[in-house]
Amino acid sequence: MGKVVIVTGANSGIGLALCERLLTEDARLRLCLACRNMQRAEATRAALLTSHSGASVDLLHLDVGSVRSVLSAAREVKAKYGRIDFLYLNAGIMPNPTVDIKALFRGLFSRNVINMFATAEGLLTQQDSPNSDGLQEVFATNLFGHFLLIRELEPLMCQPGRTSRLIWTSSSNARRSAFSIDDIQHRHGKEPYSSSKYASDMLSLALNKHKNHQGLFSSVTCPGLVMTNLTFGILPSFFWTLIMPIMWLIRIFTNTFTLTPYNGAEALHWLFLQKPESLDPRAKYHSLTSGSGTNYTEPRQMDIDDEISETFYSKLLELEKAIRRKVSERNAENKAYQRYLGEVE
Numbered sequence: 001m002g003k004v005v006i007v008t009g010a011n012s013g014i015g016l017a018l019c020e021r022l023l024t025e026d027a028r029l030r031l032c033l034a035c036r037n038m039q040r041a042e043a044t045r046a047a048l049l050t051s052h053s054g055a056s057v058d059l060l061h062l063d064v065g066s067v068r069s070v071l072s073a074a075r076e077v078k079a080k081y082g083r084i085d086f087l088y089l090n091a092g093i094m095p096n097p098t099v100d101i102k103a104l105f106r107g108l109f110s111r112n113v114i115n116m117f118a119t120a121e122g123l124l125t126q127q128d129s130p131n132s133d134g135l136q137e138v139f140a141t142n143l144f145g146h147f148l149l150i151r152e153l154e155p156l157m158c159q160p161g162r163t164s165r166l167i168w169t170s171s172s173n174a175r176r177s178a179f180s181i182d183d184i185q186h187r188h189g190k191e192p193y194s195s196s197k198y199a200s201d202m203l204s205l206a207l208n209k210h211k212n213h214q215g216l217f218s219s220v221t222c223p224g225l226v227m228t229n230l231t232f233g234i235l236p237s238f239f240w241t242l243i244m245p246i247m248w249l250i251r252i253f254t255n256t257f258t259l260t261p262y263n264g265a266e267a268l269h270w271l272f273l274q275k276p277e278s279l280d281p282r283a284k285y286h287s288l289t290s291g292s293g294t295n296y297t298e299p300r301q302m303d304i305d306d307e308i309s310e311t312f313y314s315k316l317l318e319l320e321k322a323i324r325r326k327v328s329e330r331n332a333e334n335k336a337y338q339r340y341l342g343e344v345e
């Protein structure tokens with residue numbers, strides 16, 4: 001039987017390009033597109049089946065930013081699949097971004113210019129707010145929803161005699177200084193995106209420590225700078241139209257300007273072909289594109305403290321407990337209300 005692969009945020013950008021590449025690589029795959037918008041998911045499925053007729057492409061409704069949706073999607077997965085070979089944790093958001101234009105111009109004339117274009121360090125801030133579960137939206141979407149999904153699917157992914165893989169789409173924008181262990185949801189800062197991506201790097205390391213002996217392996221990637229809905233949302237469209245020629249020019253000198261979703265999915269695709277035991281849990285695997293357009297993957301060491309990563313993992317487990325308690329209280333209240341309605345009628 002073919003490998004079972006689930007991709008979150010599969011209906012656009014890097015996730016969609018990854019699905020295309022995986023189906024080209026292995027036609028026997030059982031691919032599951034986990035998306036929040038079923039209309040877009042249907043359209044994506046139809047497009048994938050046009051280029052890969054006969055492929056097995058399933059749809060899963062998943063809003064990774066909603067606890068209820070994650071729990072119900074996990075139930076569906078457990079009922080449908082006997083195992084999961086790859087779970088790509090790719091869905092992500094960067095809401096209300098602001099570019100610090102002064103920092104941009106300062107950076108342009110400094111020695112830090114290459115790093116600035118590769119990581120956007122010091123350039124971007126975002127405004128975040130709590131969602132209906134009381135969690136910060138960026139944290140909930142980019143990290144916690146995925147964590148809860150992993151926890152729910154552990155029985156499928158930790159089976160004796162098999163290995164399963166988690167592959168995160170992180171970012172070179174992940175920065176230690178943007179993350180605080182006392183504010184893991186980044187309620188008080190202005191860089192929730194950077195914080196959430198650093199959090200995924202730490203979680204991946206902790207998961208390897210706790211789950212490798214059960215056959216579950218986790219890796220993190222950075223796709224580089226890719227022109228997707230997420231990037232186009234950062235500046236007005238006329239600005240992108242103006243600077244696109246400059247972006248293609250910069251690409252000649254900066255291998256992190258992968259620019260197309262196909263190129264950005266390079267490391268995600270490369271990891272699909274690797275044996276998990278050969279990978280470095282402390283490395284982030286970067287998609288890179290040379291000036292002449294050749295794609296390759298390069299591991300770079302992450303700046304992570306083991307102790308903080310462990311503390312963070314414990315805090316996530318505590319938060320998971322609290323959230324589950326809240327969900328069962330809500331369910332009990334609903335049941336009591338339904339009973340009351342039944343008695344009244």
Ligand SMILES: NC(=O)C1=CN([C@@H]2O[C@H](COP(=O)(O)OP(=O)(O)OC[C@H]3O[C@@H](n4cnc5c(N)ncnc54)[C@H](OP(=O)(O)O)[C@@H]3O)[C@@H](O)[C@H]2O)C=CC1
Binds near residue numbers: 037090222223231
């Ligand atoms: N573009 C870039 O330069 C870089 C991107 N990344 C990361 O790559 C990943 C993919 O982003 P990219 O392809 O660029 O951007 P896109 O906006 O094109 O893709 C993001 C995907 O995530 C989905 N998504 C967002 N929120 C949710 C949610 N709550 N539940 C389920 N799905 C959701 C989107 O669905 P919908 O269509 O419904 O919005 C979409 O399919 C992200 O994690 C991003 O942080 C990392 C580094 C650089």
Ligand SMILES: CC(C)CCC[C@@H](C)[C@H]1CC[C@H]2C3=C(CC[C@]12C)[C@@]1(C)CCC(=O)[C@@H](C)[C@@H]1CC3
Binds near residue numbers: 120
């Ligand atoms: C005059 C210049 C050509 C103008 C471009 C400036 C900025 C808008 C970009 C410079 C570096 C870019 C960047 C990202 C977004 C757009 C820039 C800030 C990302 C933050 C997108 C998402 C990620 O996760 C990062 C890896 C990107 C890093 C670089």
